Amino acid sequence: MSELNGQIPKFNRTSSKICATPEEELLEAVLNNNTIKIQQLINKNESLISYTYPDYGKRILLIACSEEAVQAKTVEKLLNLRANPRDHTEDDGWEALHWAAQKTDFGTLDVLIRKNSGDINAADQYGSNALQILVRHGKKDSPDFLKCAELLIKKGIDYNHVDNKQKTALQWAERKGVGDDIKNIIENAGNARTQLPQQQMNNNLDNDKIGGRLQQYLLRGDEDSFINSHGGNIREIVDYCGEDGSTLLQTGCSKMLNRAVKHLLDNGADPNLIGSKNSTKPILIAAEHGSSEIMKDLLEKYDKIQNIPKGVLGTILKYIDREYHDNKGCYRVFMDKIKNGDLDEVSLKLNEIDDNNNTPIHFAIRYADQDIIEELLSLGASLGPKNRYGVMPIQDLQPETLEKHLDNCVTFNMKSKKIDKEDFQVKFNYRSLIPPYAKSAHAYEDCEAIDLQGRIEKELVAETEVIFFMSKSSEFKHLLKHPVIVSFLFMKWLRIQWLFWANLAFYVTFALSLVVYIFSDYAYFNPEEKSNIHVIFSKLSFAILVLTLLILVIRELFQISVAPLKYFKNFENYIEIILIVITSMMVLIKSPSDDTRKQLSSLSILLAAFELVLMLGQHPYFSTNVVMLRTVSFNFFKFLIWYSLLIIAFALSFYLLFTTHTQPLTSIELKNDTDSEDNDKSFENPGRSVFKTIIMLTGEFDASDLNFETFPVVSKLIFVLFIFMIAIILLNLLNGLAVSDTQMIKNDAELVGHIARAEHIRYVESMLLGNILPSNIVHKLRGICCCLPRSHNRELKVGKLFAVDACLFPKYLNYELTFYPNKYGLIEPGSKDQKIIKRGCAPCAAIYLDKDTVRRTNNIVHAKRDEANQNGDDHIKKLELELLKLQDKMDGIYHILKSLNNSSVE
Template sequence: MYERLNGKKDGFIRTNSICPTPEAVLLELVQKNDRENIIRLIENNTSLLNHIYHPEYNKPILLIACSEENIEAETVKTLIDLGADIHYSSDIDEEWEAIHFAACSTKSDILKVIVQNLRNPGDINALAKGNTALHILIKHGRSDLTEEFIECAKILVQEGIDVNLGDSNCVSPILWAAKRGYKDIIKVILEKSIVPVDIDSHQSRKKTARDIILTEKLYDGPLPERIDNNNENDENILLKYLYSENENAFVNFKNGDIFNLVNADNTSSTLLQISCDKRLKRAVAHLIDKGTDPNLTTEKNRQTPIEIAAENGYYEIFEILLDHPKILLPKTILITLLKYIDNEQFPGINHAKCYDILLKKLESNKNFLDINEADESQNSPLHYAIRYAESDKVEELLQLGASLGCKNKYDVMPIQDIEPELLKKHLDSCIQFDLKGKKFDKEDFTVTFNYRTLIPPSKKVEYNVGFETSDPETNFNHIITQELVAETEVISYMSKAPEFMHLLKHPVITSFLFMKWHRIRWLFYINLAFYITFFLSLVVYIFTSYANFNSEKSTFEQIIIDVSWLILLATFFILVFRELFQIAVSPEKYFKNFENYIEIILISFAGSILFINHPSEDTKRILSSVSILLAAFELVLMVGQHPQLSTNVVMLKTVSLNFFKFLTWYSLLIIAFALSFYILFSENEANLGNEVSSENSPSTPKNTTLVSELMVTGGLNASSTKNSNKNETAPLNIAEEDKEEDFFKDPGKSLFKTIIMLTGEFDAGSMNFHHFPFTSSIIFSLFIFMIAIILLNLLNGLAVSDTQMIKNNAELVGHIARAQHIRYVESMILGNILPSKLLKSLSSFCCCFPISNNCSFPKTNPLSHRVCLFPHYLNYELTVYPNKGGQICLPLPGKKKWSLGKDCTCSCLYICLDKETIKRTNCIVQEKREQLKIKQEVGYLQKIENIIKTLEKNASSDKMELFLLNKKLDNIMKYLSRECDS
């Protein structure tokens, strides 16, 4: 299919499809030089000329045509005539344009076409990282194609390319030709140039082009005279100083009077960009002092000066630029520094120092940069910090508000890679209070829980406004910020990851879950009330009418039947709508939840009760019994969603699941026993005849040993034993006696009977051990020993073990259940009603399936606001009074003031956190106070140690002075004694 691109008329792109894309078709046509079809294709979609072929080429079709083999000049001319951008360049290709690619490929006919179609005469001097097309030809051209090589040089020189312009190393084309020994190129430049050739100003290893030409005898004719460069313009002089890294000359040029030149450029880079790239600190400071724009870039080089400094780790230049009041930081500069933070350090090059400088700036002004800004892979700075940096760097980012819930394009969050110990330390730091205050024991002492890092950042979504309008000029892209986000994604992951589960007991997490439950519990109670209504109406309708227990109905009973039917019908449609809504929002999550399958089956049975006309009585009873059972199961599971009851339901689920897992593993044995019993105990005509004859024979052995064994194990009752003995002594008349149902007459019934026997109800009296007395006794005894005794005890032990484990971790189990339930409810409310994944899958398979690129819509419905805590209900934090029983301070409705929160169900009840959360909070507060005391004591000791060191230093200096004085005194005494002697 086709989709709008950037809201322009010719802005259509082809999405993935089973059909070949127009871009692929165009590339194939260009490679075949099929100009007629190229024209036909591009006339219908001119945007194909601007398509970048990732990842094989990373360039548009014109640049591919200029660089590929076997593509004709006429094909290139066709593309240019159709509107291909001849001046397109990118950093991936070192800013090369079409003229540079043509020069590199050494195709004179294509180069001639490019030169003839340049917009302005000066465009022939277009620079790519300081290199002209003539530089590219000499450096990278195919010199083995001698004629083409010389012809390309002639075309460029005759069209007026600047043969005296130096590259980024201040080396001119003729100097490069002299270094490479290209006699023919030197001849072309000297003889075909329309301007005098300078062979003396540029040097390489202190040798000019003149020196090399004369030494190597590369030109037979007379060399040009030395050119006086006094008339060279100021911009070129400054550029030459920078390329030669002559900072003194640059700073002293015109005594620093370069105010009108500070923003000059050479079409490739500005003076400041070149200074940053060359690590010229004095030049950067000089340009900043003279008023250069610190954010200025060129059309070819979009890297800002501070990006260049950050990428190369030039921390001194980085600090100078960062302190500029008008600096605009690139969104991904923090990610750039983190990518290279562990690089090797050199004098003046240190990415870690750049990072520290930026972090100090962010600590003083958090709005200076978005700490969660992601790159093209949707990786946030925290993703890179966890991957590349030390734990202290990760902690610093978390303190600045970096989110643990940022998802990259692979749906990986930072929480998935962080160390549990580091996360625990960070959660402790999220409990904030006045450490220097002295209110710890007073009632007005407050503790604030900071949830900023647990919440994903607001999403910025681009929408195509006016997509369906007929006027393409009205179509434009609009960025919308979605304030409401999935707030429990991080905690939901923690509840499923074993290494993080214990942290769910942390006060920051428990308080968040408490407030989140407080926020959505109204939805739970409404849903519960609705379902109880459905359940009661279903039960009442079944027992009063549908199951037909009483055919005669009184007037009152008929009214009850009519009312229950109407209520059941209404609640049935609401139930169907609820399930369809969940399927539409998130089909993947819906069908992964086992409870939803119970609801689907319940809906089908309830619908059968309501809408199937005149079913049989047996069908009615089957539908009624199954419906009541399923409805009761669902009600139990729904009530178990309440935090106070969740542990009991988790216990039921866990024990049931483990029981069935264990039983499934041993089902092979159970099936084997069932088939064995079918073979041994099934009745057939041959067995019946043998049984009559054998029982009339006095030599038939009595199975008294097996009966005694079963009586000991409790599998037989007295009546069955009595009947067995009676049957053994009297002849059996099968035709006249009423037989019991044979549970072993087919394999299905045999399996059913065997499963019943698992419970210990053997009913051995109904089994016929006479046909194969020895074999049947052995197999039956083996069944009792292995299945009835060992397996059942194992299952009971497993259930007891699971139950005890859940009871021991009841609090943690409750938090896990609450977190997962809240996450499910939140995903349903905040989810996209359109099944976007399904539509996108269809569109990727078939290009004819229409779908807009904007499948998701901003969450503006009232339910979303009623479910989300942030930013409208709480400002990413919660204030609690731990000395008032954990009372919570909530914002007043519609105001910014805060007050003690009251429960919405009763104005006299305050909202309070549970005692365990408050207890753990107080413990963390006490630990922080102890840590502060230790730090203070260590600080005092360090001060005392410094004072002692100072005194020792002073004492040693005093001793030295005393020693010198004594020495001087000795010298004086010696002098006086000599004078006296003389």
């Protein structure tokens, strides 16, 4: 009993992480009596309710019942969220009722008795019940002391119970000086109640015996004996927990006893109750064992979809390919339960994650049939969530299945006869392409008065993860031309194009100020005096250059802090870093030499032009040209580096063959050599020889200046070999390669444009939604200083304000887009609850999809219509055949009856 009288370790923030874990958040919410936060955390992760805190050695309910600051409403909230009041500490066996008695809190004690009145006589390892613990360890000076004792006695606790020291509660009360008070409470309760505790204890013993017998029936699989036991009325013991730590309902589900489970549910068994040692919900046990009848009975006990325990569908799909279990039947029962619900609720249930962050679609793609995969996708299962290993469901999906699903995302009224009319509508469904939204609750004063589902809102996510993966995969790349994907990228570009134009305007300002400053001041070598206009231009350009340079530095630092690995993998960013360094040198170095100025100026102008060209390539209109430049340049240098060994070898050979002086020259020879205009010094050292050889690659040979006289045979042979191997073969090979790459990119110009757009949109999203706090640095700081403030969201998203306008869902579109293919692809504005996407002024605000997208959509619509008509015709033909067969049978019966009639007449 070393932890009595409140001497329990209090909540200390000793974690090494700056961001609180869910367990720490729940503990802090309980200690602060934040019932709204408690409900949010446990709804997201039900396992928190059974987590044992190392500093306390107790689960959260026992902590709530023992801590002074925790109020009764908090304990009641935990009990409503399925906290087990029979949990106990290992060293002394104290349950929640014992801790509340020790704390001497009338409100907490009353809540526990109301919620679990059948266990009021539970004793600890020392044989003490709650009344004895109250008298021995409670606070006798507390105004709640006598109220707690009166409550326990009135509710039927056995005040005659003796502990291991052979003492009753009244005897302990006399030793503590409150014997008369406790005796008066007992006498006031009346003689009619003096025997009630013993009777109730006997009833509890009888219930334990009956419960144990029922448990044995279930373990043996004897359903008839179980159902007929105790006259079929087992309401008082329906939640009995056996010696193995499992409830009757858990045992019935594990043994797949359909009738027994239904009998328990009809008698009021709690479908969410778990045993003291078995923490698996009954419905999860049924899902794992593949019992469809039990699954159906259990699902009927859940009125709302969100109340179904987490992980049921994932468990069903994980074992759906087993031969001797009815997991497919469980799947059908589960889908029948949820498919008619609210789309957002269904999507939330279909995208639940397990301990490895796998969603049901992860298991479906691996183990289930194509029909099940398509059904899950059509109902809102997302292809975007990543599991613990960074794998998205789309990575294991077959391209044919994805293409079929995208076709099914094009929806319209199949029964409509106005397919060629102007008001014919087609909808694109994007729900499966968007990663599932995280949900958070607003703070309300009265949590119980407001439905939880009404208080949740969708948080922003990176919407192009799936499409970006498709753009990088050779298997899925061709599907970027699908109308669903093209329309999505088009609408996303409309949301973020203002960022592109703002960034471009800023960079053009920087580049212009740089050029003007260079030619008006920095590299101005004209000895004449500057005019006033010249001076104004130079000072103004310098001021703008310094300001834009500072903004450019901040922009690059922001990108590095958000995604350092992604930043340094991008070649364009290295150009920006070098440009920033050179421009900073131009601004900060006070008195550079003229040579330094010229070199820095030339490099900065060249790099600024390169960066401007690459930035323009982010626009869809110019993206193909920039892709051509990148592809051809990369392939050219790749082949050139491969053949650089030959080029260097030729250069060294030319140096050895064409160098004119092998011994030191005299002063007269040196003077004559200097005065000679015809002497070629291109090969006088290895470095110049390599440089000259590279120039010769362009066809600039200057063969007349080369000295072939020293080694006439070898020098001419090697020179001719160089012309054929390098100047003719290699250069033509490189030119042919460039032409081939260019032609290939032109042929796939549309696809190249979509890929470039997807990459740019994804990069913008990663910047706007990225966390600016580096997690590894934060963890180290947390380890050094444990008193750092906790971040509620665990993230610092500087660009979140702009991300709201950059994301399509749910602010602008509700997972779908409606347009009119017969009105040149006119897009219908959003609903009244959503902001309308507009472009330009009122006359120009209408948005149209491109002609190719409209044409491909019409092809899908007509193909679906033809398939439906064909299926209808086939169905009619089958009916006609069945009718003909039926008519033949009726004719046969008629002839038989007629012949029988004729024979009877004769």
